[in-house]
Amino acid sequence: MFINGHWIGVQSGKTFDITNPATAEVIGQVPDGGVEETLQAIEAAYDAFPLWAALTAYQRSGFLYDAHRLMMENLEHLAQTMTREQGKPIRAARNEVKYGADFLLWYAEEAKRVYGQTIPAPRPDQRFIVLHQPVGVVGAITPWNYPVSMITRKVAPALAAGCTVVLKPAEATPLCAVEMFKLFEQAHLPPGVVNLVTAADPVPVGQTLLEDPRVRKLTFTGSTAVGKHIAREAASQLKRVSLELGGHAPFIVCKDADPVHAAKGAMLVKFLNTGQACISPNRIFVHRSQVEAFLDEAKKRISRMQAGNGMEAGVSIGPLIGPDALAKIDHQVKNALDLGAEVICGGKRLMGGGLDKGYFYAPTLLNKISPGMRIYREETFGPVAPVVPYDSEEEVVEMANDTHYGLAAYVYTQNLSRAVRMLEKLRFGIVGINDINPTAAAAPFGGMQESGLGREGGREGIAEYLETKLGGLSV
Incomplete structure (x- = not known):
């Protein structure tokens, strides 16, 4: 000391x-x-x-x-x-x-x-x-x-x-x-x-x-x-x-967004620090017309992610901080599956290649997430990307704001009017519009x-x- x-x-x-x-x-x-x-x-x-x-x-x-x-x-x-x-x-x-x-x-x-x-x-x-x-x-x-x-x-x-x-x-x-x-x-x-x-x-x-x-x-x-x-x-x-x-950040992919570009951004920020960030997206809302294209690109990107010791070349997914974090994530994923979610990839602890000595969870993509699931309500703090389909702008704003948290939110859109509306309507202290890193020493950081x-x-x-x-x- x-x-x-x-x-x-x-x-x-x-x-x-x-x-x-x-x-x-x-x-x-x-x-x-x-x-x-x-x-x-x-x-x-x-x-x-x-x-x-x-x-x-x-x-x-x-x-x-x-x-x-x-x-x-x-x-x-x-x-x-x-x-x-x-x-x-x-x-x-x-x-x-x-x-x-x-x-x-x-x-x-x-x-x-x-x-x-x-x-x-x-x-x-x-x-x-x-x-x-x-x-x-x-x-x-x-x-x-x-x-x-x-x-x-x-x-x-x-x-x-x-x-x-x-x-x-x-x-x-x-x-x-x-x-x-x-x-x-x-x-x-x-x-x-x-x-x-x-x-x-x-x-x-x-x-x-x-x-x-x-x-x-x-x-x-x-x-x-x-x-x-x-x-x-x-x-x-x-x-x-x-x-x-804590945070429970929504990531909103609007119907006019490029789903490939949005998936790239979502996966980068979701798996940053193995999902162990307070601004990590916890609910990824994708317009129903974009879900298939978004999931395809997200799955491709996740498949290229390598888990392991952070000192090794090529590793992009490190361990969770400890056994409690591992248990919490496993419980959330199992609860979602029991209630009708679909695993696109991942969904389990990683054990092979010496990873069993650490606390590794596979980068995971889930679809068909609904409000009754724990992962929809609780902060995950781990490498799980839950996708929630939606139909209208009014609906997704209401769903995004349906949380007692209010730290960060993300919106992907090519429409300036929609971007301004989202910025003003979302009840979060930080809103990234087509921006997955809306932070800097010169900018105020904090939540509602x-x-x-x-x-x-x-x-x-x-x-x-x-x-x-x-x-x-x-x-």
Whole structure:
């Protein structure tokens, strides 16, 4: 763990193992922290906050530029660590490191764009000045599916705003966080500005961050159930929260779309990170006139996908993160088949060629999905593409919005009017129109309804870490 500028273990020496989900082999150990270490980290961040916040935006920007440079210089090492620990193919891991580095670069620049304002006053002897100042100590909790970029997406805007940070990475992927904090150390961030607590059990660490009044904001990416708990607990201290939670993204192929082009996009985004992404399409709505052509192209593309260890050349489908994920997907697929779904390809765990040592599920294409099936209602987080036929635009908009989630949605159409209507009618925080990657460090990312609160990225991302202060002056 990295606390107050030093690498430490726990007093008892207790650690926990980290395994490669492709091979089940132990690849490292990290300290098993808890309440005591979290309190140490909070104290370090609290003590460091006044000096860090007092630096000029240009000074804080310089540290972020250095961290960006170091991250790019160590791109291959970070990517290989990620593939061994999380399982994603090495090419995808390299792309994630680049994406994560973008947040450091963007907020190195955005730190200098935190503008105030003056407001005309009703009295001639009065002046109003608005300032934006850092909220204070930030508790950050990051997920396992994007174990590098989710760190920078939270830490970069927090540091740019003048906040200090205590970060708890997912228990499945702490090695990526350790490597990232080594780079923060090399960037010579002052002691206490960034702190890392690793733990096998996230509850004591998270609860301490929630209960300690010195922590003024919590930012969390993970499940909706945990996000709701954080929001409830944070309310007792009116603690600021940013929550990026689950998704159940619809992918809509309109009747005027090119079904081959749409299938290419759908398969690329569906099987990104083996389907383990919150913006992964979970319900693929295809106009009934396009279903046959769409399924044919989708099946061709899936047949070319190779599952295996992400370090091997040609692999595009990595393992699931663990046995629970495997069981959930298997249950959803079996439930769909029992209720009348059709397997076009896949639909089973992969066991041959040494894959039985890891948690591999075949890339799967299902047809004839209906609202009564679990997969229609529940987030899958795996390599299963469920196709739902539909007949009219009004029908598909209603079906797409029939969820308590609201993170991402996708629409393929060649009609500009339809594209605008869909963008306005779909109740999702992100809508990609003929675009399967509607994200960037410069763009706000976040959801509606039970997919979260707040935004990460863009100007909105740094605003989440700032308080607004009004100065009224009588002159």
